[in-house]
Each structure stands twice: as C-alpha cells, then as structure tokens.
Amino acid sequence: xxxxxxxxxxxxxxxxxxxxxxxxxxxxxxxxxxxxxxxxxxxxxxxxxxxxxxxxxxxxxxxxxxxxxxxxxxxxxxxxxxxxxx
Amino acid sequence: xxxxxxxxxxxxxxxxxxxxxxxxxxxxxxxxxxxxxxxxxxxxxxxxxxxxxxxxxxxxxxxxxxxxxxxxxxxxxxxxxxxxxxxxxxxxxxxxxxxxxxxxxxxxxxxxxxxxxxxxxxxxxxxxxxxxxxxxxxxxxxxxxxxxxxxxxxxxxxxxxxxxxxxxxxxxxxxxxxxxxxxxxxxxxxxxxxxxxxxxxxxxxxxxxxxxxxxxxxxxxxxxxxxxxxxxxxxxxxxxxxxxxxxxxxxxxxxxxxxxxxxxxxxxxxxxxxxxxxxxxxxxxxxxxxxxxxxxxxxxxxxxxxxxxxxxxxxxxxxxxxxxxxxxxxxxxxxxxxxxxxxxxxxxxxxxxxxxxxxxxxxxxxxxxxxxxxxxxxxxxxxxxxxxxxxxxxxxxxxxxxxxxxxxxxxxxxxxxxx
Numbered sequence: 001x002x003x004x005x006x007x008x009x010x011x012x013x014x015x016x017x018x019x020x021x022x023x024x025x026x027x028x029x030x031x032x033x034x035x036x037x038x039x040x041x042x043x044x045x046x047x048x049x050x051x052x053x054x055x056x057x058x059x060x061x062x063x064x065x066x067x068x069x070x071x072x073x074x075x076x077x078x079x080x081x082x083x084x085x086x
Numbered sequence: 087x088x089x090x091x092x093x094x095x096x097x098x099x100x101x102x103x104x105x106x107x108x109x110x111x112x113x114x115x116x117x118x119x120x121x122x123x124x125x126x127x128x129x130x131x132x133x134x135x136x137x138x139x140x141x142x143x144x145x146x147x148x149x150x151x152x153x154x155x156x157x158x159x160x161x162x163x164x165x166x167x168x169x170x171x172x173x174x175x176x177x178x179x180x181x182x183x184x185x186x187x188x189x190x191x192x193x194x195x196x197x198x199x200x201x202x203x204x205x206x207x208x209x210x211x212x213x214x215x216x217x218x219x220x221x222x223x224x225x226x227x228x229x230x231x232x233x234x235x236x237x238x239x240x241x242x243x244x245x246x247x248x249x250x251x252x253x254x255x256x257x258x259x260x261x262x263x264x265x266x267x268x269x270x271x272x273x274x275x276x277x278x279x280x281x282x283x284x285x286x287x288x289x290x291x292x293x294x295x296x297x298x299x300x301x302x303x304x305x306x307x308x309x310x311x312x313x314x315x316x317x318x319x320x321x322x323x324x325x326x327x328x329x330x331x332x333x334x335x336x337x338x339x340x341x342x343x344x345x346x347x348x349x350x351x352x353x354x355x356x357x358x359x360x361x362x363x364x365x366x367x368x369x370x371x372x373x374x375x376x377x378x379x380x381x382x383x384x385x386x387x388x389x390x391x392x393x394x395x396x397x398x399x400x401x402x403x404x405x406x407x408x409x410x411x412x413x414x415x416x417x418x419x420x421x422x423x424x425x426x427x428x429x430x431x432x433x434x435x436x437x438x439x440x441x442x443x444x445x446x447x448x449x450x451x452x453x454x455x456x457x458x459x460x461x462x463x464x465x466x467x468x469x470x471x472x473x474x475x476x477x478x479x480x481x482x483x484x485x486x487x488x489x490x491x492x493x494x495x496x497x498x499x500x501x502x503x504x505x
Contacts, residue, residue, distance in 0.1 A: 017154075
C-alpha cells in the first residue's frame with residue numbers, strides 16, 4: 001500500500017465500528033465531521049488501532065482529538081505513513 | 087402508595103424468540119435443552135445448554151452497535167425494543183428523567199471478554215478492542231439501554247447471581263413507588279463460551295449428563311444438577327395511574343410484593359432464608375399463602391437445594407399445599423435471566439389461565455411434599471409467587487397479581503411481530 005485512501009478508511013470503519021443508519025459512509029463524506037456521521041471517540045480509537053495494524057505504523061492516541069473528519073484522518077495517516085517509510 | 091404494574095414484555099429465551107413463541111413452547115412443554123453448538127464443548131465435562139437458536143443480532147440492531155456489544159447486550163437491547171413496542175411506550179424527550187433502567191446480569195459480557203483477552207495474550211495489547219473498556223461489565227446493559235433510548239432517570243445494575251432477575255423487578259417496583267413513572271427492567275445473561283462454562287464448573291451444580299431428557303431434573307429422585315441457558319426477559323414496569331393516563335394498551339399484572347434475604351453462613355445449622363423471603367414478599371403484597379395460585383420455583387436440581395426449597399414451601403403452604411412449577415426445566419438456568427423470564431412466563435400464564443409444566447422430572451424425590459405440575463394445568467391464575475436463589479446465599483421472592491382493578495385488556499394483537 002503506497003497511499004492510504006478514504007475508501008480504505010471507510011472499509012475499516014465499517015468493519016470495526018459499523019455504520020450509522022441514515023448517516024452512513026456512502027458518497028462524498030470526506031469533510032463531514034465524524035460526530036455527524038455517528039462516530040464517537042471510542043469508534044475513532046478503534047479505527048486508529050486497526051489502521052495502525054494494517055499499515056504497520058504507530059498512530060498516536062491523541063490522533064482522535066486532532067482529526068475531526070475522514071479527510072483529516074486520511075491526511076494524518078498518510079503524513080505519518082510516508083514519514084515512517086521514507 | 088402507587089402500584090407498580092407490568093405493561094410490556096419482551097422475551098428472548100431458548101424456548102422462543104419473542105414472548106408468544108416462548109409461551110407456545112413453554113405451555114406445550116417443549117424443552118430447548120440440547121448439545122452446546124456455539125463452541126466445541128467436546129472436551130468439557132458439561133456439554134448441554136439451553137441456547138437461543140435462530141437469532142441473528144444483525145437483523146435486529148444497527149451495525150454501529152454490533153462491534154461494541156456482547157451477545158448478552160444484543161439480547162437485552164432487542165428484548166427492550168420489543169417490550170417498549172408491546173407497551174406502546176415511547177420516550178418523551180422532554181420528560182426523559184421519568185424513565186428509569188434497572189438491569190441484572192450474573193456474568194457480564196463473557197464471550198466478548200474471552201475473545202479480547204485471547205487477543206491480548208496472543209497478539210498483544212494493541213489488538214484489543216477499544217470497546218472492551220465497557221462491553222464486558224456487569225452494568226453494560228443498563229448503559230446501552232439508557233444510551234439507545236436516551237433515558238435519564240434512575241439507572242442501576244444488580245448482581246446477585248440467579249436471584250438478580252427478581253431483585254431487578256423488585257428494585258423497579260421500588261423506583262415506581264418512589265415516583266418514577268416508568269422503569270425498563272431487564273434480566274438477561276449469556277455466557278455460552280468456554281470461559282463462561284468453565285467459571286461455573288467448580289460450583290459442582292451443573293449436570294454432567296449427556297442426555298437432554300435427563301440432565302436437568304428439578305425435584306427429581308435422580309436430580310444431578312442443572313443446565314445453563316442464555317437469554318431472559320425485559321419488562322416495562324409502570325406506575326398504574328401513569329399507565330392508565332397515557333392509555334397503555336394492557337396491564338399484564340401487578341408487582342405487588344418483593345423481598346430479598348441472605349442465607350446464614352454455611353455450617354451454621356440455621357435454615358435457609360428462602361422461606362423468610364417468600365413470607366416477607368407475601369406480607370408486602372398483603373396476601374395470605376392461601377391466595378397464591380402457583381409458585382414458580384428456583385429449581386436448582388441439586389438434591390440438598392431442592393429439599394431446602396421443598397421444605398420452605400411446605401413450611402409456608404403445608405404439604406402439597408400449592409401447585410409448584412419450574413418452566414426453566416425447558417431453558418436451563420439463565421442466571422439473572424431466570425427471574426425475569428419466570429415473571430414474564432407467570433404473567434403469560436395469568437393471561438392464558440394455564441400453569442405451564444415442569445419437564446423431565448422423572449420420579450419425584452422422596453420426602454418432597456410438593457404438588458409439582460408436570461403437565462399443563464388449566465386453572466385460574468391470579469396470584470403467583472416467584473422464587474429465585476443465587477450462589478453466595480441470595481434469596482429473592484416476588485408476588486404478582488393479575489391486572490384486576492385496572493383497565494385490563496385481555497386481547498392480544500396478533501399483528502404485532504415483536505410479540
């Protein structure tokens with residue numbers, strides 16, 4: 001994997017945290033706050049742990065406090081990932 | 087003093103998914119005890135259980151809730167939804183402090199807990215689910231029910247092993263009498279996983295027989311212990327006047343008495359507290375032993391405990407003085423689910439005018455002077471005593487009375503799939 005994409009994030013979130021009825025992860029949700037998508041901090045913690053395992057990259061716990069949208073999450077992960085692999 | 091009545095029932099039991107399916111199987115004496123299928127129990131000394139078949143939580147709950155819940159919570163959430171629908175009760179968000187929750191569990195979310203602990207040992211701490219932080223706690227069902235239905239009234243969780251289901255019903259009655267208009271009351275357990283089974287083996291109270299027809303024989307001459315089961319019931323307990331004001335569709339019955347006692351320490355020579363719990367509950371309900379139509383027994387199926395229960399009943403009612411039944415002979419012992427399910431079954435028995443049977447008893451143990459109901463008995467059921475005992479010396483008793491005196495509707499709506 002060279003780049004972590006929003007589709008990767010959606011897949012992992014569906015697997016480990018499920019999906020809110022009505023809100024959902026379909027479509028262009030990159031800039032929609034996690035809160036509006038129905039995810040709380042625990043769901044993000046769980047997601048971060050899964051992403052970290054899949055990419056073999058360590059993500060800090062305070063990631064949850066720093067990113068509030070899927071797009072920000074993806075950007076943060078890519079920043080980390082690229083920094084650690086190059 | 088306000089009266090606490092049951093206006094909604096949700097059942098998820100080995101005998102049936104939904105109250106009506108459960109009642110149909112129970113009154114027909116169809117046992118749900120069989121070989122454990124949820125994990126390979128082939129190397130364990132106990133291989134039978136009462137499992138709930140044909141229940142997929144994914145078809146009943148939002149996908150957000152699945153990864154964060156143990157099966158015992160999934161069962162409780164679904165049964166709560168059914169009980170609320172049955173009572174036609176919707177939470178008014180301007181009066182969310184008027185809705186309380188009391189749940190009871192004897193094990194917590196063991197299946198979830200075992201899975202995550204195994205990950206901790208084999209794959210490391212980073213692989214443990216963040217949801218482990220609450221999903222296996224005893225109190226988790228109270229939290230999840232409150233959050234899902236946005237309730238802000240009194241919330242509590244009771245842990246008294248198998249007595250817990252009745253203790254929760256008793257506490258709901260207390261909250262209603264203290265002024266909370268409606269209380270969701272759940273007694274649900276499910277720990278059909280290796281950790282759940284193994285933790286119960288040292289008690290020596292589980293039957294090691296392999297034949298479902300002879301494994302769990304309460305009050306039987308060759309009683310050899312009980313079988314574990316999963317599930318339970320959720321009851322909507324309301325203040326009678328508040329239920330009438332909002333136009334509740336029916337009143338199943340009144341929780342008219344409740345009492346709990348502790349046993350004296352082992353070896354003291356003093357008698358068990360069960361009889362005292364029953365007498366206190368009758369007192370609270372202001373009824374005499376003669377008024378009790380049937381007793382739903384704790385039914386441990388261990389010879390000494392059976393004798394103690396039979397003697398407690400004899401002391402109160404005289405030899406063979408009251409019909410006694412144990413429908414849990416069809417489900418196994420459900421932990422905290424037992425008392426809640428017995429209350430639900432007793433209320434359904436009132437509605438039908440039939441006492442459901444105790445199955446698989448074989449010959450009654452000599453010396454037990456009880457009128458054990460072993461085939462369905464058609465009779466008026468207006469006042470019921472329900473008993474439960476938990477390991478560690480817990481005794482609980484609940485007296486239920488039919489809904490006479492309120493605007494009781496006997497009709498059940500067939501079109502409601504939740505029941």
